[in-house]
Amino acid sequence: xxxxxxxxxxxxxxxxxxxxxxxxxxxxxxxxxxxxxxxxxxxxxxxxxxxxxxxxxxxxxxxxxxxxxxxxxxxxxxxxxxxxxxxxxxxxxxxxxxxxxxxxxxxxxxxxxxxxxxxxxxxxxxxxxxxxxxxxxxxxxxxxxxxxxxxxxxxxxxxxxxxxxxxxxxxxxxxxxxxxxxxxxxxxxxxxxxxxxxxxxxxxxxxxxxxxxxxxxxxxxxxxxxxxxxxxxxxxxxxxxxxxxxxxxxxxxxxxxxxxxxxxxxxxxxxxxxxxxxxxxxxxxxxxxxxxxxxxxxxxxxxxxxxxxxxxxxxxxxxxxxxxxxx
Amino acid sequence: xxxxxxxxxxxxxxxxxxxxxxxxxxxxxxxxxxxxxxxxxxxxxxxxxxxxxxxxxxxxxxxxxxxxxxxxxxxxxxxxxxxxxxxxxxxxxxxxxxxxxxxxxxxxxxxxxxxxxxxxxxxxxxxxxxxxxxxxxxxxxxxxxxxxxxxxxxxxxxxxxxxxxxxxxxxxxxxxxxxxxxxxxxxxxxxxxxxxxxxxxxxxxxxxxxxxxxxxxxxxxxxxxxxxxxxxxxxxxxxxxxxxxxxxxxxxxxxxxxxxxxx
Numbered sequence: 001x002x003x004x005x006x007x008x009x010x011x012x013x014x015x016x017x018x019x020x021x022x023x024x025x026x027x028x029x030x031x032x033x034x035x036x037x038x039x040x041x042x043x044x045x046x047x048x049x050x051x052x053x054x055x056x057x058x059x060x061x062x063x064x065x066x067x068x069x070x071x072x073x074x075x076x077x078x079x080x081x082x083x084x085x086x087x088x089x090x091x092x093x094x095x096x097x098x099x100x101x102x103x104x105x106x107x108x109x110x111x112x113x114x115x116x117x118x119x120x121x122x123x124x125x126x127x128x129x130x131x132x133x134x135x136x137x138x139x140x141x142x143x144x145x146x147x148x149x150x151x152x153x154x155x156x157x158x159x160x161x162x163x164x165x166x167x168x169x170x171x172x173x174x175x176x177x178x179x180x181x182x183x184x185x186x187x188x189x190x191x192x193x194x195x196x197x198x199x200x201x202x203x204x205x206x207x208x209x210x211x212x213x214x215x216x217x218x219x220x221x222x223x224x225x226x227x228x229x230x231x232x233x234x235x236x237x238x239x240x241x242x243x244x245x246x247x248x249x250x251x252x253x254x255x256x257x258x259x260x261x262x263x264x265x266x267x268x269x270x271x272x273x274x275x276x277x278x279x280x281x282x283x284x285x286x287x288x289x290x291x292x293x294x295x296x297x298x299x300x301x302x303x304x305x306x307x308x309x310x311x312x313x314x315x316x317x318x319x320x321x322x323x324x325x326x327x
Numbered sequence: 328x329x330x331x332x333x334x335x336x337x338x339x340x341x342x343x344x345x346x347x348x349x350x351x352x353x354x355x356x357x358x359x360x361x362x363x364x365x366x367x368x369x370x371x372x373x374x375x376x377x378x379x380x381x382x383x384x385x386x387x388x389x390x391x392x393x394x395x396x397x398x399x400x401x402x403x404x405x406x407x408x409x410x411x412x413x414x415x416x417x418x419x420x421x422x423x424x425x426x427x428x429x430x431x432x433x434x435x436x437x438x439x440x441x442x443x444x445x446x447x448x449x450x451x452x453x454x455x456x457x458x459x460x461x462x463x464x465x466x467x468x469x470x471x472x473x474x475x476x477x478x479x480x481x482x483x484x485x486x487x488x489x490x491x492x493x494x495x496x497x498x499x500x501x502x503x504x505x506x507x508x509x510x511x512x513x514x515x516x517x518x519x520x521x522x523x524x525x526x527x528x529x530x531x532x533x534x535x536x537x538x539x540x541x542x543x544x545x546x547x548x549x550x551x552x553x554x555x556x557x558x559x560x561x562x563x564x565x566x567x568x569x570x571x572x573x574x575x576x577x578x579x580x581x582x583x584x585x586x587x588x589x590x
Contacts, residue, residue, distance in 0.1 A: 053433055075335065078435035089426035093353055105345040106434040108338040150430075 001190060002029040002052065002158060006061035009047050021047040023213040024061070029206070031157070034184055034191045036204030038294075040302065044213040045194050046086075046162065052192070053083055053160055066157045079107060082151030086162040086194075088143055092136035096127055096146050099135060100153055107154040114153075121149035125179060141172035148179060152189075159183070161193040165200060177203055198295040207294070211302045221294060228292035228300055231269030233276070235287040236261045243282050250279065256299055265292070335437070342436030343444035350415060350448025354455065364414075364456050368407045372400065372463060375525075396467040401552040402524025404460045405486065409544060411456040412487045413515055415449035416494025420501045432588070442495060442585040446578055449491030450484050457483040469556060478554050485567075486547040489574025495581040522548045528560060543573040 009022040022044045029035045039045050050056040052063055054074040062069060068076040090099050097118060104114035122128045125145035135143065144164065151159055161180075165173040177200065183189050195201055202221050209217040209224075217224055237243035244255040244262050253264040266272045269289035277284065354361070380395030422428040431441055458480065464471045471479075497510050521535070522544040531539060539545050546561060546569040553559035553566070 055433060075338070075435040075437075078433060083433055085426060085429055087426045089430045091349070091353075091422075091427050092425070093356065094349070098352070102345060102349055103430070103434075105348075106342045106431070106436055108341050108435065 001031050001064075001066060002027075002035075002192065003064040004028075004048075004052070004061070005063070007048065007051055007058045007063060008060035009044075009051060009056065010059045021213055022051070022058075025210065025213070025215055026061075027208055027215065027218060029190055029192060031190050032184060032188045033206055034180065034204045035193070036201045036207040037192065037194045037210065038198075038201055038207060038298065039194075039210035043210045045210060048210070049160060049162060049192075049194065053081055054078055079154065080157050082154065082156035082159040084144075084147045084151045084159070084161040084164055086166065088147070090135045090143055090146060090150075093134065095132050095134055096122065096138075097131040099146065100150055103150050103153050109154055117153050117155070121152050124152070124182075125149045141168050141175070144168060144172070144176065145179075148176065152183070155187075156189070158190045158192060161191065163194055163196065165195065165197060173197070173200070198293060198298065201294050209298060209301055216301050217297070224294065224297045225292045228265060228296050230265045230267045230292075231272075232263050232290050232292050232296055233266055233269055233272070233287065234261055234263040234290065236285040238283045238285065243280075243284075246280065246282060251276075256303075258299060261286075263296070265296075338435060339437045339440035342434060343440040343447070346431070346441060346444030347448040347451065350418075350445070351451055351455075354415075354452040361456070361459070364407060364411055365459055367410070368403045368460060369463065371406070371525075372396065372403050372467065376403075376467075394468060397469055397556055398527070398552075398558070399525050400463070400467045400469055401555040402522065402548050403463075404457050404483070404555070405522060405524050405544065405548040405551050406519050407460050408453045408457045408483055408487050408547075409490050409515060409519060412449050412453035412490035413494035413497070413510065415452050416445065416491045417498050417501070417504075417507060417510065419445065419495060419498040420504055420506070424504060438586040438588070439582045442582045443578070445495055446488060446492045446581060449494065450487035453487030453491065454480060454483040457487070471555070475554060479551070482550055482554055485574070486550065486570055489543065489547070489570055489577055492574060492577035492581045496577055496584060499581075499584045518542055518544045521545070523560070524548050543569055546570050 004025055004027050007022055007025045008020065010018045010020050013019055025044070025048055037045055037048070047056065051058045052065060052070065054070050054077050057071055062071070064070075065077045066080040068080065070077050091102070094102065100118045100121065101114065104117065109117065118131075119128070122131050125148060127142060127146055127149065130138070130142070135146065138146065148159075148161070148164070151161075164180075165176055168176070180191055180193075181203070184191060193204075201207055204221060206220055207218070207224060208215055217227065235243065240257065240260070240262050244257065247253050247255050247262075247264055251264075251266075253266065255262050255264045273287070273289055277287065376396045376399055419428065422431070432438075458476075461471060461476065461479070493514075494510075497514060501507070501510065521539050521542045523539055524544075528536065528539050528545070546566040549559050549561050550563070550566040550570060553563060559566070
C-alpha cells in the first residue's frame with residue numbers, strides 16, 4: 001500500500017535558483033493494484049519514484065509505504081519494496097544466480113530462504129536453465145526478466161517498475177505483462193509502474209497522469225477515457241492546416257494535430273462521418289472513427305502526445321545501448 | 328534510522344561482507360586482469376630493473392649484497408598494490424555507468440557499510456595481487472621465509488586499505504571511466520615515481536625530497552622494504568603511523584562521500 005501526501009521536491013540548480021520538480025502530489029494505491037504513473041519526460045515521474053523508494057528526501061509532505069514512513073524508516077521501506085530501474089542495473093560479469101544471490105545477501109536474507117527464493121523467482125521468469133550463465137550472454141528481454149526476478153527476491157509488498165518494457169520487442173513486452181498480472185493475482189503484490197506505451201497503460205487498474213510536477217488526472221483507464229467523451233475522428237488531408245480550420249469553423253470542434261494527421265472528438269462518430277465527408281471542401285486522403293484511447297486522454301489533458309520526437313530518439317538510444325551491451 | 332540498532336548492525340555487516348565478496352569473486356574470475364596486473368610489474372622488474380642495474384652504478388643502503396633488483400623488488404610489490412587497489416576502487420565508476428551502483432544504493436544497508444565493504448574488497452584484492460608478486464622473489468635474490476610472508480600479508484592488506492580508500496574518494500570526483508587517465512597521470516604515476524620504489528631517496532634534490540616525503544606511498548614502500556629485505560629509511564613506527572593516518576582520513580572521507588550521495 002502506498003500513501004503519498006502533498007509531496008514537494010525542490011532542486012537547487014547552479015546560480016542559486018530553485019526548480020520545483022514535484023508540486024504537491026498526493027495519491028493512494030491500495031494493496032494488489034497495478035498503478036500506472038504516466039507523464040512526459042521531465043514531468044516529475046522519476047523524482048516521485050525516487051522519493052517513494054527513499055533515494056531522495058521530499059522537501060515537504062510525506063509518503064507511507066507498507067505502513068513505514070520513507071524519511072523516518074528508510075531501511076524498513078527499502079526491505080519492503082522491490083525495484084526495477086529504467087536502465088539496466090545487473091552485474092553482467094556475474095551469473096544470473098550470483099546476481100540474485102548478491103541481492104538476497106545485501107537484503108539480509110538467510111541462506112535457506114535465499115536459495116528457495118532464487119529457484120522460485122527464476123522459474124517464474126523462465127530463466128532457471130540459464131541460471132549459471134553470465135548475464136552478459138543474455139538478450140535484452142532476458143535481462144529485464146532477470147531484473148524483475150531480482151526485484152521480487154526478497155518478497156516485497158510493492159514492486160516499482162520504471163519503464164519496464166522500454167526498448168523491448170512486442171512479444172517480450174506482452175510476456176512481461178503476463179508476469180505482472182500473474183504476480184498481482186497470485187501474490188497480491190502492489191505494482192507501481194511508469195510507461196510511455198499508452199496501450200500498456202490499459203493494463204493498469206488505476207492511472208495517474210502527471211505533468212509539470214502536478215497530478216492532472218487520476219482514475220481507472222475507463223474513467224479517464226470517459227473524460228474525452230464521444231468518439232475520435234482521425235483524418236489526413238492534403239493540407240491538414242486548412243482541414244483543421246474547416247472543422248473549427250464549420251463544426252466548432254477543438255482539433256489536435258498529432259504526427260501527419262489531425263483528430264477531433266464528436267458524439268456518435270459513425271453517424272457523423274457520412275455527412276461530414278459530404279460537407280468538406282477539401283481533399284481527404286484517409287479518415288477513420290475510433291473509440292478514445294489513453295493516448296487521446298493524454299493528448300487532451302496535456303496538449304501534447306506522450307511520445308514526442310525527443311522521447312523516441314532517447315528510447316531508440318536506450319534500446320541501442322541494451323543491444324550493444326548484449327552484443 | 329530504524330529503532331532496532333543491533334538488528335541494523337547485523338544487516339550492515341552482512342551488506343559489507345556481500346560487497347567485499349563480489350569484488351573478491353570478480354577478481355578471481357577475471358584471469359586476464361590478474362595476468363595483466365602480474366606481467367606489468369614483472370616487466371618493470373625484469374627489463375627496467377636489469378637494464379638500469381647494468382647500465383648505471385647506483386649505491387644502495389643496506390648490506391653489500393643488495394643489488395638494484397633486490398632494492399626495487401619491494402617497490403614493485405608496492406606498485407602492484409597501488410594499481411590493483413585504485414583500479415578496484417575505480418570500479419565504482421564503472422558500476423555507476425552500467426547502473427549496478429543503483430542496486431547497491433537502494434539496498435537496505437547503511438552507506439558507511441557500502442563504503443567500508445568496497446574498501447575492504449579492494450584491499451583484499453590488492454593483497455592477493457601483491458602476494459602473487461612474491462613468486463618473483465627467487466629471481467631477484469630475495470629469500471622469503473614463512474615468517475616474512477606472514478608479516479607481509481597483513482602489511483599488504485594495511486597498505487592496500489589506505490590506497491583503496493584513496494581510490495574511492497577519487498572515484499567520487501570521476502564522472503566517467505574516461506577520467507581514469509586523469510587519475511592515472513595525476514595520481515597513480517606521480518605517487519609511484521615519488522615513492523622511492525625505483526631509487527633510494529637519500530640523494531634527491533631538495534624539492535623532490537619534499538614531494539617524496541609528503542607522498543604517503545613512500546612510507547608504504549618503506550614498510551614493505553623493511554619487511555622484505557630489512558632496509559628502511561624511516562623509523563618503522565613512522566611508516567605505520569603515516570600509512571595508518573592517511574588510511575583513516577581517506578576511509579572517513581569515503582564514508583562521508585557515500586553517505587551524502589542521493590540516489
